[in-house]
Every structure is written in C-alpha cells, then in structure tokens.
Amino acid sequence: MNKTVEFFFDFGSPTSYLAWTQLPQIAAAAGAEIVWRPMLLGGVFKATGNQSPVSIPAKGRYMLQDLARFATRYGVPLAFNPHFPINTLTLMRGAAGYLGTPQFASYVQAMFEALWVQQKNLGKAEVVAEVLVAAGLDVAEFERLVSDEAVKERLKETTEEAIKRGVFGAPSFFVDNQLHFGQDRLDFVAEALQK
Amino acid sequence: MNKTVEFFFDFGSPTSYLAWTQLPQIAAAAGAEIVWRPMLLGGVFKATGNQSPVSIPAKGRYMLQDLARFATRYGVPLAFNPHFPINTLTLMRGAAGYLGTPQFASYVQAMFEALWVQQKNLGKAEVVAEVLVAAGLDVAEFERLVSDEAVKERLKETTEEAIKRGVFGAPSFFVDNQLHFGQDRLDFVAEALQK
Numbered sequence: 001m002n003k004t005v006e007f008f009f010d011f012g013s014p015t016s017y018l019a020w021t022q023l024p025q026i027a028a029a030a031g032a033e034i035v036w037r038p039m040l041l042g043g044v045f046k047a048t049g050n051q052s053p054v055s056i057p058a059k060g061r062y063m064l065q066d067l068a069r070f071a072t073r074y075g076v077p078l079a080f081n082p083h084f085p086i087n088t089l090t091l092m093r094g095a096a097g098y099l100g101t102p103q104f105a106s107y108v109q110a111m112f113e114a115l116w117v118q119q120k121n122l123g124k125a126e127v128v129a130e131v132l133v134a135a136g137l138d139v140a141e142f143e144r145l146v147s148d149e150a151v152k153e154r155l156k157e158t159t160e161e162a163i164k165r166g167v168f169g170a171p172s173f174f175v176d177n178q179l180h181f182g183q184d185r186l187d188f189v190a191e192a193l194q195k
Numbered sequence: 196m197n198k199t200v201e202f203f204f205d206f207g208s209p210t211s212y213l214a215w216t217q218l219p220q221i222a223a224a225a226g227a228e229i230v231w232r233p234m235l236l237g238g239v240f241k242a243t244g245n246q247s248p249v250s251i252p253a254k255g256r257y258m259l260q261d262l263a264r265f266a267t268r269y270g271v272p273l274a275f276n277p278h279f280p281i282n283t284l285t286l287m288r289g290a291a292g293y294l295g296t297p298q299f300a301s302y303v304q305a306m307f308e309a310l311w312v313q314q315k316n317l318g319k320a321e322v323v324a325e326v327l328v329a330a331g332l333d334v335a336e337f338e339r340l341v342s343d344e345a346v347k348e349r350l351k352e353t354t355e356e357a358i359k360r361g362v363f364g365a366p367s368f369f370v371d372n373q374l375h376f377g378q379d380r381l382d383f384v385a386e387a388l389q390k
Binding site for chain 2: 048049050056057058059061062065066069163166167168169178179181184185188
C-alpha cells in the first residue's frame with residue numbers, strides 16, 4: 001500500500017501556494033498519493049487563537065522577503081497579492097465542492113495562480129467568474145456548488161477535523177498521522193514519505 | 196575581506212540553542228566570522244507586538260515535535276526546559292558582559308546547555324552560580340558584570356538596534372545587512388555567506 005500525504009490548505013495563504021507548487025513532485029518521487037484537504041484558515045485561526053504573520057508588522061515585512069527567497073529557490077513565480085487578506089470562504093467552498101471531481105485540479109491551479117501570480121482580487125465575485133471562465137470552468141456550476149449545504153458542511157467538517165488534529169495554520173501536512181507545518185517543512189514531509 | 200554573519204540570540208530561545216550548535220560549522224565552511232549579538236528577546240517581543248509560539252497552545256505542542264525533529268537531524272541533544280519561559284535579563288546581561296573576553300565562548304556554551312540539555316532552572320541565582328562554577332567561571336566576576344551600568348546599556352542598545360533593523364524574534368541573522376529569521380533558515384544563511 002502506498003503512502004499518503006494529507007495537504008491541508010487555504011488559497012489565501014501564500015505559503016500554501018508555494019507548497020502546492022512543490023508537493024506533486026515530492027509525492028511522485030516517493031510514489032505517494034496527495035490527499036487534498038481544503039480547509040478554512042480563518043476558522044483555524046479563530047479556534048486556535050493563532051493569527052497571520054502579517055498581524056505583526058515587522059514579521060509581515062520579513063515574510064515578503066522570505067517568500068521571495070523560497071520562490072527563487074523553487075524557480076516559481078510569486079507576486080504578493082495587494083488585496084491580501086482576502087476572505088476565502090467562497091473560494092474554499094469551491095475547493096470542497098470540486099473535491100473528487102475531474103475539475104478539482106484545474107480549479108485549484110486557477111485559484112492559486114490568480115491570487116499569487118496574477119494578483120487578482122478574488123474578493124470580488126466578477127473577478128472570480130473571469131478566472132473560472134479562463135480556466136474552462138462553468139460559473140453556474142461553481143455557484144451551485146458553493147451554495148450547496150453539503151459542500152458548506154464538508155468544508156466546515158474538514159476545518160474542524162484539522163483543528164482537532166492539532167492544525168494551527170496553513171499549509172499543514174500529515175504523513176503517518178504526524179503533523180508537519182509550513183511549506184518550509186516539505187523536506188521533512190519528503191523524508192517521512194520515504195520512510 | 197571575509198564575510199560576517201551577525202547572530203542575534205537569547206538563551207531563553209530553544210531555536211537560538213539549535214542555531215548555536217550549527218552556526219560555527221556553517222561560518223567556518225564559508226571562511227566567515229560570527230559577530231555575536233546577545234539581545235533581550237522579551238524586549239523585542241514587547242516592541243514588535245510579537246510573542247512566543249507557545250502562547251498559542253496548538254503551536255506550542257507542535258513546536259516540541261519540530262524542535263525534536265531538527266535536533267535529530269543535527270545530531271545534537273535537546274530537552275525542552277520544564278521551567279520555560281525563564282526571565283533571561285540577567286543571563287543576557289552576562290552575555291553582553293563577557294562579550295569580547297576570553298570567557299565569552301565558555302559562558303555561552305554553559306548557559307545554552309544548562310537550559311536546553313540539562314534542563315536547569317536558570318531563573319534561580321543559586322542554579323546559575325552552580326552552572327558558572329562548573330564551567331570554570333567566576334561567580335563574583337559574573338555578578339559584577341551583570342550589575343555594571345555599561346553592560347546593562349550594551350544589552351539595551353543591541354536589543355534596540357535589532358528592533359530598528361527589523362528583528363522580531365530569535366535567532367536572527369544578518370548577512371550583508373539582510374535579515375534571516377529562525378534556525379530553520381540556516382541554509383539561506385549558508386548560501387548568503389557563500390555568495
């Protein structure tokens with residue numbers, strides 16, 4: 001039986017974006033499967049008392065440099081979103097809605113890149129719609145999904161499960177039910193997958 | 196002219212301890228010099244609004260695992276101090292006092308190991324005295340140093356300089372006046388020293 005890595009993420013987190021650019025290769029190299037776990041980071045922060053690094057101004061200024069250094073190391077584009085922080089409730093409901101469907105990968109890519117490469121203001125429904133169309137996704141289908149009570153409940157349950165299992169931020173990974181926090185711990189995730 | 200790496204640290208920080216176990220080899224490999232910058236982390240937290248990760252319970256629990264993982268990777272002992280957090284004002288005044296003297300290296304080693312290997316309660320003056328004696332240091336000299344107004348002022352000035360330059364936690368490093376935060380960024384410090 002192959003190993004799995006659970007990936008708890010929120011589109012609003014730039015380090016979740018960085019992790020998303022790296023995790024597929026790491027999992028593939030280990031012959032491991034990614035279990036995608038969209039969660040609402042705002043709910044995690046509220047429940048744990050944690051907050052975004054940018055709430056401490058000096059930490060926020062440093063974080064911009066730190067993100068740029070990792071983007072350079074990984075060789076991926078990253079442009080900090082000027083509309084940050086964006087309320088990601090609807091966007092994460094979308095992820096919970098597409099989960100397990102053929103559209104999931106396109107949706108996740110479209111949202112991460114719109115936020116952290118194209119610097120789009122995804123707080124605006126019309127901008128989200130443009131991004132969906134550009135990714136070949138159906139806006140009416142998206143709107144149906146994000147209003148679906150079962151989808152809303154799925155996101156809520158995943159967020160609650162994350163909190164229960166010790167998650168306090170994003171991205172968070174579990175390998176063998178052991179928590180690894182942050183895209184800067186992907187080397188430990190890779191090691192755990194190789195064990 | 197050789198490169199330098201400024202190392203801002205506080206004995207009360209377990210990640211400063213981990214950095215202290217690794218930085219000498221990293222600096223030596225790059226032919227670089229360590230500029231030791233003892234500071235008061237409590238002062239940095241107060242000025243920046245930052246706080247210890249343990250103030251968020253879920254983060255504190257994870258931090259214990261994270262520290263243990265890095266200690267294993269580095270092959271160094273680490274035992275989380277049950278008396279944490281300890282007020283390090285006197286201990287850091289000691290570091291500022293010994294700075295530039297032949298006793299500095301022994302003092303720093305004794306304090307880091309007492310806190311993060313031997314789990315001593317360095318909040319108690321008599322325990323500090325025992326540790327000093329075991330390290331071959333003179334207790335009367337230590338007491339003179341930590342009461343010296345010039346030493347107190349040196350620690351205060353270094354802490355204020357750190358804050359002014361963007362430091363919000365410990366350990367912090369500067370290479371070419373660029374800030375790197377955290378023992379988990381030592382690979383970036385090494386890269387910056389090799390440039």
